[in-house]
Amino acid sequence: MASFPPAPAPAEILRRNRILSSKLYLDVPSSKAPVVYSPTYDIAFMGMEKLHPFDSAKWGRICKYLTKEGHLQKTRVVEPLEASKEDLLVVHTEAYLNSLKSSFRVAAIVEVPPVAFVPNWVVQRKLLHPFRKQVGGSILSAKLALERGWAINVGGGFHHCSAEEGGGFCAYADISLCIQFAFVRLNISRVMIIDLDAHQGNGHEKDFANDERVYILDMYNAGIYPFSGTKTDEYLEQLDKALEVAKSRFQPQLIVYNAGTDILDGDPLGRLKISPEGVVIRDEKVFRFAKDQNIPLLMLTSERP
Secondary structure (H helix, E strand, C coil): CCCCCCCCCHHHHHHHHHHHHCCCCCCCCCCCCCEECCHHHCCCCCCHHHHCCCCCCHHHHHHHHHHHCCCCCHHHCECCCCCCHHHHCCCCCHHHHHHCCCHHHHHHHHCCHHHHHCCHHHHHHHHHHHHHHHHHHHHHHHHHHHHHCEEEECCCCCCCCCCCCCECCECCCHHHHHHHHHHHHCCCCCEEEEECCCCCCHHHHHHCCCCCCEEEEECCCCCCCCCCCCEHHHHHHHHHHHHHHHHHHCCCCEEEEECCCCCECCCCCCCCEECHHHHHHHHHHHHHHHHHCCCCEEEECCCCC
16 A cells, blocks of 8 residues: 655645745846845944944945955845745744844844843834845855855854744844755755854754754854863864765755854853954865865855854
8 A cells, every 4th residue: 555755744744835925035147246245234223233342334334345345246246035924934823033123132132131122113113124124035055055155144043033032133044944945945955054153053953953964064162161261272173073074964955054253252141262363264164164065155244243
């Protein structure tokens, strides 16, 4: 008697339908570079953004530097769409999204207490809209990475947010979202996350804890390993070892690289001692790791690039 695989659960069918009906996967002409950014990424929130060590205007400065140095033409940058509520429900619960209608809740997530006293419509427009735009950028960048071999979202990487909980200046789980979209729209089934921000990617780790389709390499300062004060040579040596282990254990079809630079010497939160040259070498190692295996790579700049 023939056996058939179990039918997908209603929740999975709904998730798939939401992904298939999304408008975020734009067709990008070949004249554009696989670099995604929008001026609306930057956050200007009545000066309140200065109450957090997070630099909420850094994304624009990155692009201005690249264009000034002749590495990127403004006309070649791809502008994404804003993730809609239906897009966000691919990963997030309705209850979590509803909680963001409370300015008090958003204030706790972004760690800026005065936000609690701002009307929520202002919070949505000035703070959450830029985040949703970056989510759209991360999702689109995965598609571009598969098409071009690599792509960079000059934003995103909100690795502290999971399906049901935000925190650490991360309100939406763009890493989990872009991977779920990729599973359905890009017809892939194996993704590796390489998270080299100085902080643990507790959000995507929670979302994919029991998902064998996702392998996570997360090197962060837990106070023990890599311990506070780790210097460049030791850090790069540990990264080489971690990449070798990852290569032997998993063969991904896409790499999502969360490239935070809070590992830099002098960063007040990262508490590591990596030189600027060391950060460049780190990124080169990850790109070479992907290129040598012919694996498309999506780079996100993390919540603290």
